[in-house]
Each structure stands twice: as structure tokens, then as C-alpha cells.
Amino acid sequence: MSDTGDLPSHRIAAAIRERIAHGDLAPGDRVPSTRQLVRDWGVAMATASRALALLRDEGLVATRTGSGTVVTGRRGPGSTTLTRDRVLAVAVRIADREGLAALTMRRLAGALKVAPMSLYRHVAGRDELEILMVRAVFRGNPLPRPMPAGWRERLETVYRLQWRLYRSHPWLAELTLTTRPPLAPEAMLHSEWTFEALTALPLDPPARAGVGLALPALVHGLALAALHEVRAEQETHLRNEQWWDTVETEASDLLRGAGFPRLREIDALAAGASGLEGLDAAFELALGHYLDGLAAAAGPGPA
Template sequence: MLTCAQCGTELTAAPRGRRPRYCSRSCQARAYRARLGSRPDQETGRATGERSAPTPALRAEPRSASDAGLSRERIVRTAIGIANADGLESMSMRYVAHELGVKVMSLYNYIDGKDELIDLMVEAVFSEDGERLPGGGGWRAELEAAARWEWALYSTYPWVLEVIATVQPPLVPSLLAGFERGLSALDGLGLDPVTTHHIYLGVSGIVQGLALLRVSEIASERRGGHISLSQWRAVKVPAVLEELGTDRYPRQAALHSNPGVLTDLEEIFEFSLRRLLDGISLFLEGQPGPSPEG
């Protein structure tokens, strides 16, 4: 049986090419550090890994003069800047090292690999911005504030949506704390935990669904897209409807004189959020227990 040389996880060999030795880049990096640590120090003759020091992933001091000033926080901030400017798909350990002016393996003294780096990026973003959410004012005011904060987050950090809107988001403390604050908006209403989760996830889902358009728009602008959302709605859509026959799509053709209606994402977000909160209010009014606030 073929297993990872670092952690022992079972591997599946490709039908062609070299047989893999590691299950991930993180394991490959750990093995590299282990080999590096076993080499004799030229001055002391001891293995470099024998001295009492923090583990490489938490190492506090740089290994060389060229790494002076390097820290986990600098690495994370640099990675966030890259992801904001060029997208998460462009962010790599090599790119981050290039921006910092260090060798790529220097980063592994502080971070295990790209997966951990992304977790730390999410942790930094949520811990920095999430604590600013106001409290009080009733369930509606608090849910509305949480939704607006999340909407603004995706406009500032578009890559975050790609990371957390999945079935396996990073379970970092600040993200869990933000989720807990959102759920707490419904405290005291006599709701069971499942209903509370359904309500909060419904509000967050509206935000994330509309944010897909916003993030796509930002990505298009970053790539130098030749047509914007407003141009698409004002030019492309009417042209296609005219070619296919407006009588086949009369309801869509009726918007031809108001193309901006479907391109103002802020207005669509505001309308959708208000209507969803109205519906939740009606639902809570029919629930037994304390009368809902807000």
C-alpha cells in the first residue's frame, strides 16, 4: 500500500508518471523542514533541530538577514492584498514570498501552507471588522446590521465569498464568533435552535446570493472586462430579445426602457433584505412565546 512519507495517509498512485510521496504540499513542506532541521550546524556540529525553540510553523525569529522583519502577520496581510488585487486564484506562497522579497521556503517557518494561510486571512478579516457590529435595537435591527456588514465585506474582500460560501468553510474563531453574534439577535423570542439557524442562514443566504453578482462584477473589472453589468443589461440583453422576438419574452422586454433597474445591485439588495425581514416579522408574530421586538 502506498502511503504519505510524512503523515502515513494512504495515497492513490497515478497510472502514469512518478509515484507521489506526499498527500499534500503541507506534508511536503513539513518533510522539508524536518530534513533541514536534521542537518549538522557548521558551528556547533549539532543537528539544527536539536536546539530548544518553537516549532517551525510558530517560529518567531527569521532564519536569515534577508528574512528580517518577516512575521506571520506580514505574510497574512500581504496575502490579503494580493487576493484583493488579483483574486484568490492568483494568491500563492510563491507570489507572497515574491512580494515580501524573501525565499518561498522562508514562509514555511511561520505557516504550514496555502490552506492554513487562507484560514488565517479569513481570521484576520473577520476579527478586524466583525467586532464593529452594533448591538441592541431588537432582532430586526441586529439582523439588518449583520446583513449590511456582510454585504460590505464582500465588496471590500471579494475573495472571502469564495472561501466561506461552501459546505466546508474554515472554522476559525472569528468566523464562528460572527455566526454566534448573528444567532444571538434572535435570543429571547422563544425559538428553538433549528429555527434560529434557519432564519439567520436565510438572511445570510440572500446576501451571499446577490454578492455573487457583485463579486463577479469586481472580477470582470479586475480583468479589464469589455462590458459591464449595466452595459450588458442596456445593450446586450435588448439586442438578443429583439433578435429572438420580444413577443416571446414580453415581461423581460418591458424593462427595456428601464435597464438600470436590474443593474443597481445596492437597490436590489436593499429591496430583498427589507422584504425578507418583513416576512420573518410575520412569521415571528405567529409564534408562541414573547412578542418579537423590532
């Protein structure tokens, strides 16, 4: 069954609603008549009448004798002006709940109850929408000011925040590749903090550049694993430990064979050590060991 936002009457109402919201139709102005809507949209008279009835129910228009249907100058219950911030907030919510693949301009317009073309007043297209979503997430979760004093504290602050963002918005890992990062100033500040922290260590420029790439790549790799686990749970409707239960017999038979003595030792812990909770623990372990390695390489000293 189609979403009501796909009905012709709802699409017509959304288009007129947008014209009112943006001031193209001011209070007292006549809105298109049912006959004009029939001509412009190629719909039946009953469909055009239903579109105007929707707007009357919202209190956006009223029918006046001798004047036709005019804008009332007041907004209906629950109606809000379409803004870029509202577009981004709903886009992020859809991506969080349904994944980035589900976020189409048509789907977004339906959730906002507007005509799809009205979105292009606020974003140029899908590519810009994705960049703006990344910026909105990072802007809404800023790094603290002032910066922590020590290099290790700074790096822990940056990458723990990044991990929280990846876990709250799994799709973010698809749009923040470490080799081709988005040109988003709010996200670029994380890299600036990283390189600023690394100046406190005795690293030559090539080594500093390598560390500055390896550390975010480590966190991003775990974030991609979390994204795939979220997708797997959505597709199979099984949590990680439930999935392990379904393959337990096959996995045990395989591990009893020659060549996997160490894997047999951890077989009973496999489900508990994986899944999203296991990835949270793996992140803390990986970050701690990496920073321990940097500290050991730096040696004793003021840094």
C-alpha cells in the same frame, strides 16, 4: 520579462536577508562568501557577487578587510521583519487586487521580497493561509460592542457588515461557504449573533436553524454575484453598462419575440438595475424584505 524577484541573485539575497531578520546571522557574523554561494546555489560567480551587492546596497552587510562580508547590525532602507501579520496583509492586498487565483505562495514571496520557503515559518501552507486571511479580515472589522438591543437591529448590523466585507474583499465569498463555513472564530461570531437575535422570535429550534442558514445564504449568494461581476469587468475590461451596450441589439431582438412581455417592460432599466451598484441596491431590498417577513411571522408582542 521576469519579475526581478525571480532572478537568482534576488532569490539568494532574499534568503540571506531572511536569515538576518530572524537572527540566524547576527551583527558581526560572516555571511556566505561568493564561492560558497556558487557551490550552494549552483550559480555563476557574477550572480553570487550581485546577490551580496544587493545586500550591501541595503546596508545589511559590509565588506571588511580580513573578515570578508559581515552583517552590519542595521537594516537597509525599506526592509522590515517578516511576520505573520505582514504576510497576511500582503496576501489580502494581492487577493483584493488580482483575485484569489493569483495568490500563490511564489507570488506572495515575490511581493514580500523573500524566499518562498521562508513563508512556511509563518503559515503551514495555502489552506492555512486562506483561513488566516478570513480571520484577519473579520478581526479587522469587528462587530460593535455592546450588541444592539433589538433582534432586527442585531441582524441588520451583522449582515450589513458582512456585505461591506464582501464588497471590499470579493474573494471572501469563495472562502465562506454557508454549508461548509471556515472554522474562523471571528466569522463564527456573526452566526452566534444571528442565533442570539433569533431567540427573541417565536421560532421552534428547526425553524430557527432554517432561518439561521437562509439569511446568510441570501447575502452570500449576492456576494458571489458581485464576485463574478468583478471578474467579468477584469476579463472584459467593460463595466456592466458598457457590456449591456454591446449586446443591446441582440437582446432587443430577442425580447421583441413572443413570450417576454414583462422583460420588455424593464429592458431600458436592465443596465442600471444590474452591475455592482445594482447589487448594492438588491442587497438592501432583499435584507429589508426578509426581515419584514420575520417580523410579520413573529406577530405583535414584546419581540
